[in-house]
Amino acid sequence: MIQAIGLTSNSRKELPPALDDVSFDAHAGHVTALLGAQGAGKTTALKLMLELQQGRGITYFRGRPLHRIAHPSREVGVMLGDVPGHPARTVRGQLRMVCAAVGVPVRRADEVLEVVGLVSLRDERLGTLSRGMDRRLGLACALLSDPHTLVLDDPTRGLAAREGHWLHGILRAHAQQGGTVLFTTDDPKEAAGVADRVVTLEKGRLVADQEATDFARTRLRPRVAVRSPYAARLGALLTKEARTGRRSVEVVREDGNRLSVYGSTCADVGETAFRHGILVHQLAEETGDMGPRSAPPGAEQGGDEQRPVETLAGDDLSPLPPPISVRPAPSxxxxxxxxxxxxxxxxxxxxxxxxxxxxxxxxSVLLARIGHTPQARLLAAWPREFPLPPAALGAGLLGAIAFGDEFRHPALAVDRGTVPRRLGLLAAKLLVSAATGLLLAILTVGCDLEMLYLVYGRELTEVPEDWLALGASWLGLVVGCAWAGVLAAGIFRSTSAGLAAVLAVPILVVPLVQKAVEGPSVRTAAGFSLRLRELLLVQWPFGGGRYLAAGARVVVQPVGGALTLSLTALLCAYLLTTLRSRVR
Known part of the structure; x- marks a missing residue:
């Protein structure tokens, strides 16, 4: 079950908090609706429960807060807003990536696609999906790991009536199997017809927590919906006749020449209109809401609100996704x-x-044409006027995208809605970015050599004598820039911040390092590898001492030292933010 206690959002300057001391329970085996008009605080409540927004209060999912659950995505399936994926990614690719994130077999993506009726759209890009199909994909992401609890924000938004009934069936079947379901809505009739319990919010406060039957009896009542071009005249006549006959009839004028008549019948309203020669376009009995509720722009208030129609992607939809065996331990x-x-x-x-x-x-061809460029910089296409070569900038950008793009389109939304600060995920990103940087560095030198050979012949393609130290410096520079982009984007949650951290190394950090070490040297590191070998009492195999000395020379260079210093600072900052989030 879900136990939300004292949910309160932070104050907004002079305005009251969007949510103020809200507490409620959602029991296992039941469907709970969080009802409220637009701005009532429904989405804010969900974000506070899922620890996606700063505030006060605590929420227990089967007795544990979310940050104390080892694998939140296996406990809670979440659908908030649109599908948070890169618009260029395919539907199937998005689900397969989320499968890898939550630790379920990739075949689960095809199974859930069939359940939600998106098999025919599996190769479509996320940016081309309609609102209704986007809702279906969000539900598929929430169901991937077969979670115990479903938390859905307005799940029927953008769905046709038939699709809405199908989704309600999935929620009911999930609850009947012992799961917990919590969804938000602004439609009282939907809440009364689908949920077992209705929690009502108004202006950020809890105003009612009722069983669905009690809610329907106290909040909903029958009415007659009337449409007429002479609605004002008909309303006045109905009020006059009710007053004359001493009957309790309430006439509410709504938009679009519509009347809602409470306490009367279609027969009585129709007879009144006929006696006075008033044209009527609609006359129907329906269940109405006692209080006002917000409607989307262009939609009319009332019980027969029509939702946008979406084309169904599949006709035969299963009530629940097929069972799945989730691995007990992370791989x-x-x-x-x-x-x-x-x-x-x-x-x-x-x-x-x-x-x-x-x-x-x-x-590189242009620099060779101009001349006065050393061979090493020529092969790296690195003019002295540039702070970094194109390969290092590209590696830094790819590293920054590794985290920054996820914060724009959170691919791990099923796992508490944001990219988690986990050391395993960081290690994977560093490993992949390092491999990408190494490949980019090698391809860059190879392409530059080939272009120089094609344009100028063998004169500029000779391998330098100190190729080992130069190669180590080159690879270290590109990989270091990629790592700096990864760490900075993970800390500041922005691709731009990651790239800015990469550019800050040669522009800001290198001058500071040079200023710190300028002046005559009184100590040198000559013989470092020999003394280290004596300390460890081992012989370096395969000329390891030479490689170690080359690495030491890279670090003591201004750019190498500045990059090492920046990476150390960024890694420490990332670890501190990770520990802080875990302690919280």
């Missing part, structure tokens, strides 16, 4: 599989790499 490769699917799912990485290779090749 070390799960974050790596997720990261590989995330990186390969859109074309941003491929386009960035292609742009880097083309820019480097053209720049």
């Amino acid at each position: 070390p490769l799960r974050p790596l599989r997720y990261e590989l699917r995330r990186a390969a799912g859109v074309g941003t990485g491929y386009l960035t790499a292609a742009a880097v290779l083309v820019a480097s090749a053209l720049l």
Whole structure:
């Protein structure tokens, strides 16, 4: 069950909090509706429960707060707003990536697609989905790991009546199997017809917590819906006749030449209109709401509100997804599989790499034409005027996208709605970004060599004598920039911040390091590898001492030292934010 206690959002300057001391329970085996007009605080309540928004209060899911649950996505299935995925990713690719994130077999994506009727749209891009299909995909993401609790924000928004009935059937079947269901709505009739218990919010406060039967008896009552071009005249006549006959009749004038008549019947209203020669376009009995509620722009208030019609993707829809065996323990490769699917799912990485290779090749040819550029910088396409070469900038951008793009389109929304700060996920991102950086660095040098050979011959393609130290410096620079982008984007939750951190190394940190070490040296690190070997009492195999010395020379260089310092600071900041979120 769900136990929400004292949910209160932070104050908004002079305005009262959007949610003020709200407490309620949602029991297992039941469907609970969180009812309220637009702005009543329904979505804010869900975000506070899922720890996606700052505030006060606590929520227990089967006796534990969400941050104390080892795998939240296996306990709670969440659907908030639109599908939070990259618009260029396919429907099937999004689900397969989420499968890797939550640790379920990828075949589960095809099973859930069949359940929600999206098989025919599995190759469509997320950016092309209609609102109703987007709702279906959000439900598919929530059902992937077969969670015990479903938390859905206005799940029937954008669905036709038939699709809405189908979704209500899924919620009811999930509850009948012992699960907990909590959904928000602004339609009192939907809440009374679907839920077992209705929790009503008004202006951020809890105003009622009732069984559905009590809610229907106290909140809903029958009425006669009338449409007529002479609604004002008909309303006045109905009020006059009720007053004359001393009958309790209430006539409410609504938009669109519509009347809602409480306490009367279709026969009485029709006879009155006939006697006075008033044209009537609609006359129907329906169940109405006693209080006003908000309607979307362009929609009319009342019981027969029509929702946008969506074309069904499948006619035969199952009441529940097929059973699944979730692995009890996380696999070390799960974050790596997720990261590989995330990186390969859109074309941003491929386009960035292609742009880097083309820019480097053209720049190396131009630098060779101008002259006065050392061979090492020529092969890296790195003019002295540039803070970083194109390959390092491209690697930093790809690293920044690894986290920053997720905060724009949170792919892990089923796991508490945001990208979690987990060391396993960080290690996977660092590993993938390092591999990407190494590949980009090698391809850049290869393309530059090939272009120089084609344009100028073998004169500029000779391998430098100190290729080992230069190669280590080059690879270390590109990989370090990629890591800086990953860490900075993870800390500041922005791709731009990640790229800014990469540019800050040569522009800000390098001058500070140079200023700190400038002046005559009184100590040197000569013989470092020899003394280290003596300390460990081992012989370095395969010339390991030479590689160690080359690595030490990279670190003591201004750019290498500044990059090492920046990476250390970013990693410490990331670890501190991770520990802080876990302690909370």
